[in-house]
Amino acid sequence: MKPNLMTRALSGAGLFCVLVMPLSAQAENLIDLYQAALENDPQLRAATFDHTASQEVVTQAWAGYRPTASFDYDDVDTTQNIVSSDNTVFQTGSTSFPTTTWTLTVSQPIFRYANYLRIGQAKAELRKADAELISAQQEMMLRLSETYLAALAAEDELGYLQAEMNAAQQQLDLASGREDAAIGRSVDRYDAEARLAAVEADYAEADVAQRDAYEALYEMAGRDPMGLAQLQSEIDLQLPTPADEKHWLQAAMTNNPALITQREAVDVARREVGRQNAGHYPTLDAVFRNTEQETGGTLFGGGSIVETEELMLRFNLPIYSGGSVSSQKREAVARYHSAEEELTRLLRESRRKSKESYWGVINAVKRVNALNKAVDAQQATLELRRAAYDAGLETAISVLDAERDLYSAKRDLSQARYDYLLNGLRLKALVGVLTRDDLNLVNNWLES
Known part of the structure; x- marks a missing residue:
């Protein structure tokens, strides 16, 4: 075949492969994996079965009074067998x-006072189980989003390192050519070789991180994603609504699913003290x-x-049972105080995390805007240094540093965009209002 005919044939074959490629091989988005995780995430499924089991505690408690x-x-x-008897009534x-x-x-x-108290305690346990299921559902949405965006960040890291590696290779070829032509310095070639080797080492490490990120998605979805839809280059950055730190702080202290769960746990522990004390009745x-x-x-x-x-x-x-009733009551009191301390810890943690997520959204918006300018500036710097190197006014290391700084700025910009999305989702999860609509919003910002 003539070269031009061969090229046409290969191009047609490539187009045919694209057209017949199965849909399963297309990149998957966040909602695709969310649907899979709803059915296959072991943590969510375990929480669902735990909730089903907890629904029986009220029936079991009422059984104590039926x-x-x-x-x-x-x-x-x-x-x-009567061997002998002095009683004439019994015959041998x-x-x-x-x-x-x-x-x-x-x-x-x-x-039965203990059984009566157990009924109220079982109702508190059921309310706790309801809160735990809601918390598990929101936690799964947040965990999947974090894992998905972490996988995108890992892919970005590989892409930037690959581009930096290509640029370092080009710089090495240029330095080697200039040295062979006796118009360049050996130190420029050595600098390029060292930078290329360093980037190759970083690439190997990033490759492992990217594979691990995909495995984390498999853990939740139960299947390997064929690829991930990438975040669009332009997304609508918005501040939290309302833009009031106190509003989000109060909402987190009141509606955080983890806090609701722990408050019910404290109530259950308090009722357990009374139930154990009823052993004296x-x-x-x-x-x-x-x-x-x-x-x-x-x-x-x-x-x-x-x-x-x-x-x-x-x-x-009951008069005395070896001290077991009093011992069990002391144990219940200690566990009640432990539950109270855990509630205090969660209150303080919610306060910290709500502020962290709120300001994380605001600062991510600022970082994205600033880093967009930084990328443009670094791109211009790189072009100027390349031109200066070609004119013999700059060394190779200055060009390599400019390339490194450019990809570092791009990497930071990419991470800032992911941080914006994650902090917004975390803020809503803290106040217990994270829903699929929020995932849909993120999903709409992914490439089709």
């Missing part, structure tokens, strides 16, 4: 007879028992059928 019934059945074969010899006994017992608690039950015993024989030689019905009030007053 009647219980039990049925016992015994079938006994008795063999007796042996006898064998069966005995069948069944008993139906129904018990109704009348006063008496209990009162109503008991009905019906027993029928059928005996096929006795020592007297005759069998019998006896039915017995009993209705009783059973009163129990």
Whole structure:
């Protein structure tokens, strides 16, 4: 084939491959992976099953005040051998007879203070489980967003290092050519070789980080993403609404799902103290028992059928149980104080994180605007230094430094844009209002 025909054939084959490429090979966006994580994220699935299990605690608590019934059945074969007896009623010899006994017992608690307190405690545990599920759902959305944007940042890092590596290679070729032509210095070639080697080492490290970022997405989605939709070069940067730090601080201290969960945990622990203390209280039950015993024989030689019905009030007053009740109460008091301290820690943490995220959004906007200017300035600096190097007015190291500074500014700009998105999502998660709509907003800023 002639060269031009071969080129056309290869171009047509390439176009055909693109057209028939399966949709699964296209880049996936944030919502694609969110849908997968809803079904496959182990942490969210575990939280869902935990919530389902916690829904049973109220039913179990009420069971402590509901009647219980039990049925016992015994079938006994008795063999007796009278070796000797001074009682003339009993004859010497042996006898064998069966005995069948069944008993139906129904018990109704009348006063069990510990069981009564357990009902209120179970309701508090259910409220805690509801808050934990909401927290797990929002945490999954935030965790997925952080992982997705971290993977994008890792890809950006690889791209910038690849570009810097190409620029260093070009500078090395240029320095080597000038040295061979006896118009350049050996030190320029050595500087280019050293910079190229350093960038290659950074690239190897960044490659591992990028692979690990994809594995983190696999952990949540349960499948390997075929590629990630990149963030657009221009996104709409907006300050938090309302732009009032106190508003977000108060909202975080009130509606943070982690705080709501811990407040319910404190309530559960407080009720546990009362429940353990109720171990000193008496209990009162109503008991009905019906027993029928059928005996096929006795020592007297005759069998019998006896039915017995009993209705009783059973009163129990605990006096001493080896100190276990008092010990369990002390344990419950200590755990209650521990839960209170954890609540205090979360309150302070929410205060810090709400301020951090609020100012993180504001400062990210400022950083993006400033770094856009820095990138433009570094690009102009690089072009001037390249021109000066070609004219023999600059050394190779100055050009290499300019290239490094340019890609460093681009890297910082990229990270600032990701920080803007992440801090906005974190701020909403802290106040408990993070929803799929927020993910949709981020997703709309990704390349189609």
